[in-house]
Each structure stands twice: as structure tokens, then as C-alpha cells.
Amino acid sequence: MSTAKLAERVAIVTGGGNGLGAECARVLAGHGAHVVVLDIDGEAASRVADEVSKRGVQSMAIRCDVSSEDDVKDMAAQVKARFGRIDVLHNNAAVLSVDQRQRDRDICNLDMQAWDRAIAVNLRGAVLCSKYVIPVMLERKSGALIFATSGLGMQGDLSLTGYACSKAALMMLPRTIAAQYGKQGIRANAVQIGLAPAENAHGSMPAELLEIIRDNHLTPELGTPRQIADVVAFLASDEASFVTGTTLVADGGFSSHTPSLVAMRALFEKMGRSSM
Numbered sequence: 533m534s535t536a537k538l539a540e541r542v543a544i545v546t547g548g549g550n551g552l553g554a555e556c557a558r559v560l561a562g563h564g565a566h567v568v569v570l571d572i573d574g575e576a577a578s579r580v581a582d583e584v585s586k587r588g589v590q591s592m593a594i595r596c597d598v599s600s601e602d603d604v605k606d607m608a609a610q611v612k613a614r615f616g617r618i619d620v621l622h623n624n625a626a627v628l629s630v631d632q633r634q635r636d637r638d639i640c641n642l643d644m645q646a647w648d649r650a651i652a653v654n655l656r657g658a659v660l661c662s663k664y665v666i667p668v669m670l671e672r673k674s675g676a677l678i679f680a681t682s683g684l685g686m687q688g689d690l691s692l693t694g695y696a697c698s699k700a701a702l703m704m705l706p707r708t709i710a711a712q713y714g715k716q717g718i719r720a721n722a723v724q725i726g727l728a729p730a731e732n733a734h735g736s737m738p739a740e741l742l743e744i745i746r747d748n749h750l751t752p753e754l755g756t757p758r759q760i761a762d763v764v765a766f767l768a769s770d771e772a773s774f775v776t777g778t779t780l781v782a783d784g785g786f787s788s789h790t791p792s793l794v795a796m797r798a799l800f801e802k803m804g805r806s807s808m
């Protein structure tokens with residue numbers, strides 16, 4: 533019998549066809565989990581599921597729009613029928629296309645369709661997946677839910693109003709679920725992610741912007757999808773059996789320092805000193 537920390541567990545990764553979700557699918561499989569890759573982009577989900585199955589575990593690809601209750605209900609039934617259990621739900625899906633980001637602006641210029649889509653996918657989607665997966669977890673009195681959130685859900689910024697508000701709610705949702713189902717063996721946590729761009733995201737951010745954000749992380753470099761996936765695998769596993777109802781911050785210190793730090797560092801460098 534395998535001693536891998538997620539051996540025989542069944543994990544669902546929403547938005548698993550690309551980016552961080554795809555890396556989480558690979559890493560969870562590397563720890564022995566059978567992985568369901570769910571995405572609105574069915575071809576991307578199939579590609580990742582095929583890749584994952586080469587790691588000696590079972591995989592399943594499902595095309596599913598997480599904002600659709602019918603799709604999500606059907607998805608949970610398919611997973612239950614195939615595996616008979618669900619141990620991990622990583623609520624990772626979010627609408628982050630360039631078009632969405634350009635319309636999800638400051639409040640006076642906010643395109644309300646973009647707001648509605650951000651809330652529908654990022655928040656309602658996570659609620660729906662939880663709603664239909666938790667009953668399957670309860671059958672075995674065991675399960676771990678993880679919610680992908682962001683510093684933008686904690687700190688004010690110039691744009692992405694809908695995204696930020698959806699991510700703020702994703703810090704509350706795991707606390708609510710932990711309170712409601714903790715005594716029945718369900719754990720729920722959020723991961724507050726710093727900038728950890730996957731290869732597919734590099735081209736979509738201007739280099740100057742990346743530089744500013746890198747300066748505001750306390751680590752030498754921005755994060756990597758693998759660093760985030762390792763945190764997700766920890767929260768999914770029994771190593772985190774006493775961790776619930778909280779937000780684990782994996783952001784390279786982005787949210788931990790004084791707002792003036794970067795300007796102060798530049799000032800000291802100009803003065804030829806390392807501190808006051």
C-alpha cells in the first residue's frame with residue numbers, strides 16, 4: 533500500500549485546466565491522489581487529466597461551468613458515481629481573462645456584467661461546488677476544502693472591484709463551512725496567494741507592473757505555481773488535520789510589510805545606507 537500523503541484520496545480541482553489549478557492537479561497526483569480536473573474549458577481539463585494519469589493515479593476530466601448549479605450538481609454526481617467518495621475540493625476557478633480584467637475596473641467605471649461574472653464564477657462557483665461536494669464528504673465524515681484567494685481580498689487597490697470583493701468573501705466562506713461542519717470531520721481553509729504567475733500568465737502583465745509587484749514581495753522572486761500547489765497539498769492532507777477555518781498566507785510577504793517599505797528601501801539605497 534502506498535504511503536504517499538494523499539494516497540487513495542479523491543481530489544477535485546476547479547479551474548484545473550490551466551495555471552495554478554493545473555499545477556495543483558499535478559502536485560496532488562504526485563502525492564497519490566486520484567484527481568478530477570474540472571474546467572469550463574473542457575479541452576484544457578482533458579489535457580491536464582491525461583498528464584496526471586501518467587503519474588500512476590486515476591484522473592477524470594469534466595467540462596463544468598462552476599457558476600451553473602445544474603453543471604455543478606451533475607459534476608458532483610459524476611465524481612461520486614466514478615469514485616464513490618470525495619476527499620478534497622480545491623476551489624481554484626476564477627474568471628481572469630484579459631477582457632474581464634479590463635472591464636472589472638474602479639467603482640465609477642465598473643462594467644456591471646464584469647462584476648456579475650466575477651461574483652458568479654469566483655464566489656457563487658465556490659459556494660455551489662461546496663454545496664454539492666460536502667454531502668458526499670459527510671458520508672465518510674471526512675473532507676478538506678481549500679479556497680484560492682488573494683491579497684486583493686484584503687487590501688484596497690485601484691481596479692478589479694468585483695474580483696477583490698469575491699476574494700474577500702472567499703476568506704469568510706471557509707470559516708462558515710468550518711463552523712457548520714467541523715464536528716462532522718470537514719475542514720475548510722483559504723490560501724491567500726501572492727503573485728505566482730504560471731507560464732500562460734506572463735505575457736498578460738506589463739514588465740513594469742511585474743517589477744513593482746516583485747519589489748513589494750519580501751522574497752527574492754515572485755512565487756511559482758509549485759510553491760502554491762505545495763501549500764494546497766499540505767492543507768488537503770492529514771498534516772493539516774488541526775488547521776481549519778483560517779487563511780494561510782502564501783504571498784512571499786506581500787501583505788506583511790509597511791506600505792512605505794519599498795519607497796524607504798529606495799531612499800536608503802540612494803543614501804548608500806541599509807537602514808536609518
Ligand SMILES: NC(=O)c1ccc[n+]([C@@H]2O[C@H](COP(=O)([O-])OP(=O)(O)OC[C@H]3O[C@@H](n4cnc5c(N)ncnc54)[C@H](O)[C@@H]3O)[C@@H](O)[C@H]2O)c1
Binds near residue numbers: 573576599624628680
Ligand atoms: N496566479 C497568481 O499569481 C494568483 C494570485 C492570487 C490569486 N490567484 C488565484 O488562484 C486561482 C488560479 O489563478 P490562475 O492565475 O491560475 O488563473 P488562470 O486564469 O490561469 O486559471 C483559471 C482557470 O479557471 C477556469 N475557469 C474560468 N471560469 C470558469 C468557470 N466558470 N467554471 C470553471 N472553470 C472556470 C479557466 O478556464 C482557467 O483554466 C484563482 O482563483 C486566482 O484568483 C492567483
